[in-house]
Each structure stands twice: as structure tokens, then as C-alpha cells.
Amino acid sequence: MDASLEHLIRLQEVDVETAQLRQSIAALPRHLAAIEEKLRSQTLVVEQADKAVQAEEAKRRRFESDIKDQQQKIAKFRDQSGSVKTNEQFHALQHEITFAENEIRRIEDQELESMERTEQLESGRTRARQDLASHKAFVEREKEGARKQTAEQQARLDELNKSRAELRVEIDKELLADYDRIASSRGTGLARVQGQRCLGCQMFLRPQMWNQVREGQRMHCESCGRLLYFDPSFEPIPEPPIVEPSKRKKKIITEAPETEP
Numbered sequence: 463m464d465a466s467l468e469h470l471i472r473l474q475e476v477d478v479e480t481a482q483l484r485q486s487i488a489a490l491p492r493h494l495a496a497i498e499e500k501l502r503s504q505t506l507v508v509e510q511a512d513k514a515v516q517a518e519e520a521k522r523r524r525f526e527s528d529i530k531d532q533q534q535k536i537a538k539f540r541d542q543s544g545s546v547k548t549n550e551q552f553h554a555l556q557h558e559i560t561f562a563e564n565e566i567r568r569i570e571d572q573e574l575e576s577m578e579r580t581e582q583l584e585s586g587r588t589r590a591r592q593d594l595a596s597h598k599a600f601v602e603r604e605k606e607g608a609r610k611q612t613a614e615q616q617a618r619l620d621e622l623n624k625s626r627a628e629l630r631v632e633i634d635k636e637l638l639a640d641y642d643r644i645a646s647s648r649g650t651g652l653a654r655v656q657g658q659r660c661l662g663c664q665m666f667l668r669p670q671m672w673n674q675v676r677e678g679q680r681m682h683c684e685s686c687g688r689l690l691y692f693d694p695s696f697e698p699i700p701e702p703p704i705v706e707p708s709k710r711k712k713k714i715i716t717e718a719p720e721t722e723p
């Protein structure tokens with residue numbers, strides 16, 4: 463393998479890692495934005511739970527004052543019933559008192575229901591507060607991790623850029639231009655061949671091309687256009703003899719009449 467090709471293989475590794483790193487760097491702000499958004503919505507859930515609990519408490523304060531009103535009415539009717547002149551007046555006041563007493567019982571029932579609702583609302587609020595607190599801690603950890611990760615990734619990116627510049631000057635200009643052209647449209651410009659297959663696109667190579675690539679000739683994949691290279695260190699098992707598809711076909715045809723009676 464010539465030195466230019468060796469440098470080009472290394473260059474592609476550097477380029478691939480650089481592209482992955484850039485993607486990861488770009489994904490981080492999106493991840494942080496998503497978890498911050500969840501934090502905002504959880505804060506809103508807690509705020510709504512607070513409001514619901516407060517609204518129920520306000521309702522009960524109104525019930526209490528309504529009960530007091532009814533109790534005052536009852537006291538007033540009792541006062542009046544001491545000074546009535548007729549049975550009719552007395553019965554009318556008794557009727558008012560019974561009505562007010564029933565009203566108090568009705569309000570007390572509503573008060574009880576409200577207290578049950580408060581209990582449920584408060585346990586929901588407790589859960590919402592716990593969720594918020596744990597997510598808040600998670601966001602803080604993620605932000606701290608992101609700061610560290612960004613610094614590390616930036617340092618690695620600087621290293622890669624340096625390697626890239628160093629490698630490019632070592633590579634034959636024509637080969638480099640070819641690589642750049644293919645890489646700009648395919649993502650990668652170089653593909654290793656193994657088992658008569660282009661590992662860039664997984665297509666099989668014609669036997670002649672497979673031989674040429676293994677001999678070290680610079681060839682392009684007929685399917686994906688990538689520059690092909692062979693690395694014998696990946697092929698520890700000897701390759702099986704290549705069978706030409708056309709010859710195999712002929713053999714079947716010639717054998718066929720013999721099997722017939």
C-alpha cells in the first residue's frame with residue numbers, strides 16, 4: 463500500500479470522526495432546550511396545583527361565612543319568637559329556623575366535599591413538586607455535563623483539524639481532489655473492499671475489478687463511485703477461487719441434457 467493511500471485512509475477516519483463530533487456538538491443545545499422546556503411545563507403544573515388548592519380554600523372561607531350568616535339568622539328568629547303574639551307568627555319563625563338549619567347542613571356537606579378535594583389536590587401537588595425537584599436536579603446535572611462535554615469535544619475537534627491539515631499535505635494532489643469530490647456528495651470518498659464487496663455500498667465487484675483493486679490499482683466502485691482499496695490484514699482467510707457467473711451458467715446448460723434419459 464503506498465503512503466498516499468495510507469494517509470488518505472487515516473484522513474477519512476479523521477473526517478468521519480469530525481463529522482460525528484460536529485453532529486454531537488450541534489445536538490447538545492437541542493437536548494438542553496428540550497429538557498428546559500419540560501422543566502417549564504412541570505413548573506406550570508405545580509403553579510396550577512397551587513392555584514387549585516388556593517381556590518378550594520377560598521371556597522371554604524365562603525362556606526364558613528355563609529354558615530355564620532345562617533347562624534345569625536337563626537339567633538335573630540329565636541329572639542323574635544319570644545315576642546310573637548300569634549301561633550301563626552311563631553310557626554312561621556320556626557319554619558324559617560328549620561330552613562336555616564337545613565341550609566347550614568347543606569353547606570357543611572359541601573365543605574366536607576371541598577376538604578376531600580383539597581386532600582386529593584394536595585397529594586397531586588406533592589407529586590408534582592417532587593417531579594419538578596428531581597427534574598430540576600437532572601437539568602442542572604445535564605447542564606454541568608454539557609459544559610464539560612463541550613470543552614472536551616472542542617479540544618478533540620482542534621486535534622482532528624490539526625491532524626487533517628497534516629495528513630492532507632502528505633497525499634498526492636490528484637488523489638486528494640478525487641477523494642474530496644466524492645466525499646462532498648457521498649459523505650465518504652474511500653471504501654475498503656472485502657470478500658469481493660465494496661463496503662461503502664455493499665455491492666459486489668466484478669471479478670476483474672476485484673483482482674485489480676487487490677493488485678493495488680486505483681479504481682472507483684461502479685455502483686457508488688467511491689475510491690476502492692484492499693487491505694489484506696482484514697482478509698486472514700484465503701479467498702475462494704472466483705467463479706465467473708457466465709461460466710457457471712454454461713456448465714449447468716451442458717450438464718442438463720446428460721441427466722435426462
Ligand SMILES: [Zn+2]
Binds near residue numbers: 653664665687688
Ligand atoms: Zn460502492
